[in-house]
Amino acid sequence: MSFAEQIMPIFRIALEVLREAGGRMSPSAVRDAIAERAEIPRDLQSPDAHGEIRWWTQVSFRTGEAASLGWMAKRNGWSITPVGVKALDDFPDVAIYRELQCQYRERRLIRAGDFPGAFEQYQRNLGYARQLVHGGRNLERLGVAAFDVTDLYRAAWTQAVAALDHWVTKEIIDRAVALAQRPGAPRPNNFSRLSMPVELVEKVHRNAEPLEDAFRAALESFFEFRTFQHPDKIAEGFSHVSQVRLWRAVADKLTDQDPSEPIAADEIRRQLAEIAKRRNNIAHTGDHDPDSFRRKMRITARETEQTIDVLESMVIAILQALGDLPSAMDHSVPPAEAGSLGAAPAQTDAKRRGMIRGLSKWTEESLLHALDEYCPAAVADTLLAVYRHAESHPAFRGYYFGEATHPSVTAWFSTGHDEAAMWSIYTGVSKSVLSINFEWMRNRGMPVDRLARLAQALSVLPGCASMPAQLSAANYARRPSVAPVALASPNASKVVTGALNDLLTVDTTPRAWMVRGGSEGEREVRALEEGLVIVGWHEMGDLSRYPTREALADALRNAFPTDSPNTIANWMGQLWRFTTEIQPGDLVVMPLKSHPGHIAIGEVTGPYEHVPHEPADFQQVRKVNWLRWDVALEAVKDDLRASLNSMLTVCRLSHNEAARRIATMAVTGTDPGMTEAV
Numbered sequence: 001m002s003f004a005e006q007i008m009p010i011f012r013i014a015l016e017v018l019r020e021a022g023g024r025m026s027p028s029a030v031r032d033a034i035a036e037r038a039e040i041p042r043d044l045q046s047p048d049a050h051g052e053i054r055w056w057t058q059v060s061f062r063t064g065e066a067a068s069l070g071w072m073a074k075r076n077g078w079s080i081t082p083v084g085v086k087a088l089d090d091f092p093d094v095a096i097y098r099e100l101q102c103q104y105r106e107r108r109l110i111r112a113g114d115f116p117g118a119f120e121q122y123q124r125n126l127g128y129a130r131q132l133v134h135g136g137r138n139l140e141r142l143g144v145a146a147f148d149v150t151d152l153y154r155a156a157w158t159q160a161v162a163a164l165d166h167w168v169t170k171e172i173i174d175r176a177v178a179l180a181q182r183p184g185a186p187r188p189n190n191f192s193r194l195s196m197p198v199e200l201v202e203k204v205h206r207n208a209e210p211l212e213d214a215f216r217a218a219l220e221s222f223f224e225f226r227t228f229q230h231p232d233k234i235a236e237g238f239s240h241v242s243q244v245r246l247w248r249a250v251a252d253k254l255t256d257q258d259p260s261e262p263i264a265a266d267e268i269r270r271q272l273a274e275i276a277k278r279r280n281n282i283a284h285t286g287d288h289d290p291d292s293f294r295r296k297m298r299i300t301a302r303e304t305e306q307t308i309d310v311l312e313s314m315v316i317a318i319l320q321a322l323g324d325l326p327s328a329m330d331h332s333v334p335p336a337e338a339g340s341l342g343a344a345p346a347q348t349d350a351k352r353r354g355m356i357r358g359l360s361k362w363t364e365e366s367l368l369h370a371l372d373e374y375c376p377a378a379v380a381d382t383l384l385a386v387y388r389h390a391e392s393h394p395a396f397r398g399y400y401f402g403e404a405t406h407p408s409v410t411a412w413f414s415t416g417h418d419e420a421a422m423w424s425i426y427t428g429v430s431k432s433v434l435s436i437n438f439e440w441m442r443n444r445g446m447p448v449d450r451l452a453r454l455a456q457a458l459s460v461l462p463g464c465a466s467m468p469a470q471l472s473a474a475n476y477a478r479r480p481s482v483a484p485v486a487l488a489s490p491n492a493s494k495v496v497t498g499a500l501n502d503l504l505t506v507d508t509t510p511r512a513w514m515v516r517g518g519s520e521g522e523r524e525v526r527a528l529e530e531g532l533v534i535v536g537w538h539e540m541g542d543l544s545r546y547p548t549r550e551a552l553a554d555a556l557r558n559a560f561p562t563d564s565p566n567t568i569a570n571w572m573g574q575l576w577r578f579t580t581e582i583q584p585g586d587l588v589v590m591p592l593k594s595h596p597g598h599i600a601i602g603e604v605t606g607p608y609e610h611v612p613h614e615p616a617d618f619q620q621v622r623k624v625n626w627l628r629w630d631v632a633l634e635a636v637k638d639d640l641r642a643s644l645n646s647m648l649t650v651c652r653l654s655h656n657e658a659a660r661r662i663a664t665m666a667v668t669g670t671d672p673g674m675t676e677a678v
Contacts, residue, residue, distance in 0.1 A: 008094035024077035073257035118170035125163030132156035168228035175241035249321035332402030341428025378488035385493035457499035461486040521593025
């Protein structure tokens with residue numbers, strides 16, 4: 001019987017013990033209950049190389065995996081969740097163990113042959129820390145005086161914090177690599193700040209090294225000298241791979257695990273900062289007591305164990321808060337409106353297939369062969385012109401060749417703030433089409449007015465006259481296909497490439513806006529601490545429901561029937577700016593009532609969001625990376641300061657080179673003033 005087969009029934013008994021308890025149990029109580037009920041093989045009762053009983057070590061690991069999937073909770077003791085109870089009912093006998101392994105490997109980014117994974121290594125490292133505590137306890141009982149036994153507890157403390165640091169690094173890298181391999185998956189803005197050396201890019205381009213391996217090597221080098229122990233650094237690290245407001249989400253998960261002891265994000269940050277501070281004191285000063293340099297700070301086995309438990313439950317909550325990576329959009333599959341493409345063209349380069357790991361099924365050679373072999377000449381000319389236009393455009397970022405039945409290619413372009421899959425060519429024996437990926441562009445932050453302009457430009461093609469109205473009605477959540485009859489029309493290639501050129505012609509100069517933090521500054525502290533700008537008007541609910549200015553104005557009139565037309569128009573303009581006109585990359589200024597005489601300057605990093613679970617007047621938000629909190633108003637020259645005196649909650653700062661000057665202040669703290677040429 002294999003080792004895994006021996007552990008399977010023991011794992012099930014562990015869950016059954018928790019289910020029957022109906023509440024929290026200490027790990028030692030769970031261990032004792034299992035030992036009474038399970039027939040544990042003799043070889044599993046022996047200690048492993050680290051002195052831990054083999055079966056209990058494995059139960060600790062497997063229950064940690066179960067907790068990361070939401071089957072269990074490990075905060076303030078162990079307990080089973082309703083999801084875990086359902087798993088016990090749905091998967092009889094040892095099938096539940098196999099389901100655990102299947103879900104864990106699928107959802108926690110475990111690669112084939114990659115053992116142990118980041119979380120399992122974290123659990124092992126915490127296990128080593130617990131062994132140090134166990135050894136220290138035994139030595140204390142023996143009264144060993146040859147050395148300070150409590151140093152073992154300090155070593156355990158340091159080991160646990162180092163385990164957290166290592167896990168965060170590995171988890172960020174695993175998630176970043178997974179995102180790189182999902183071209184259509186939504187990505188946080190900070191993902192674009194990760195980079196690869198040109199040498200590695202060339203290797204990937206030449207198929208000399210798979211993207212996964214090259215990007216992983218680059219990220220390991222990027223994060224090599226960074227530490228993730230302080231809560232702010234951890235949140236900053238995960239912002240590269242997730243848009244979750246980390247500590248708030250972690251607080252929610254931990255509170256769910258033990259509602260009798262709710263915990264706030266600030267308390268989590270405080271706990272973690274104190275744990276890291278103590279680790280630094282141990283590592284750098286030998287844990288000296290600030291009140292007596294000759295004496296160390298007091299430390300106990302129980303205190304150290306509690307710290308290890310806190311770090312374990314915190315990482316489980318982080319995993320749950322981050323969630324699974326979203327499924328990638330499948331660029332290989334034509335949209336439904338493309339219709340039947342007929343039989344798939346023959347693959348011309350099958351001999352190359354599978355030679356290099358990560359190589360797509362279809363290549364440029366096979367795609368061009370299909371265009372030449374099966375398309376009418378006029379259609380092939382247009383599709384080839386669009387294909388070659390991409391390579392010549394400075395905003396072009398690369399092709400993605402599909403892996404489905406029909407040859408396909410998708411072109412990615414930079415939009416000025418993000419990258420988006422703009423069009424796809426799908427080829428078949430009966431017809432070939434060009435799909436314009438409005439939905440994917442919208443999901444990557446492309447402004448609606450630019451999408452509307454693109455649709456209008458394409459509407460002159462045969463059969464495309466209704467495209468603008470249909471897309472507007474669907475809020476641009478479609479991928480309409482330009483059919484062969486349109487592709488074969490005279491000047492079709494000029495119409496399409498001209499429309500794409502117009503779409504990609506963007507003023508990349510960031511704009512500047514002022515967003516106030518409430519009439520009394522009541523929203524400022526949360527805005528700065530959580531990386532947000534926040535406005536009121538909670539009565540309006542989700543503002544994204546109003547796709548036009550007129551719809552927004554009508555909704556305001558319904559919500560505030562006693563307010564004047566001028567007030568409604570004023571509010572409509574401010575909310576439209578906040579939801580639609582402000583773009584990621586723009587600068588934002590917040591005058592501070594909580595710090596009179598100062599302003600904060602930030603860069604907008606995300607779209608408008610509605611968060612209905614928040615208190616009134618904290619529900620309309622946008623994410624911001626605050627660059628400075630301490631710019632003195634007296635450092636702002638009079639002409640620009642006058643713009644900051646506007647009474648509006650949201651307004652654009654467009655006069656007197658405001659954006660350029662605010663960008664400079666974000667770096668230097670000083671207003672450079674107008675240029676001499678103006």
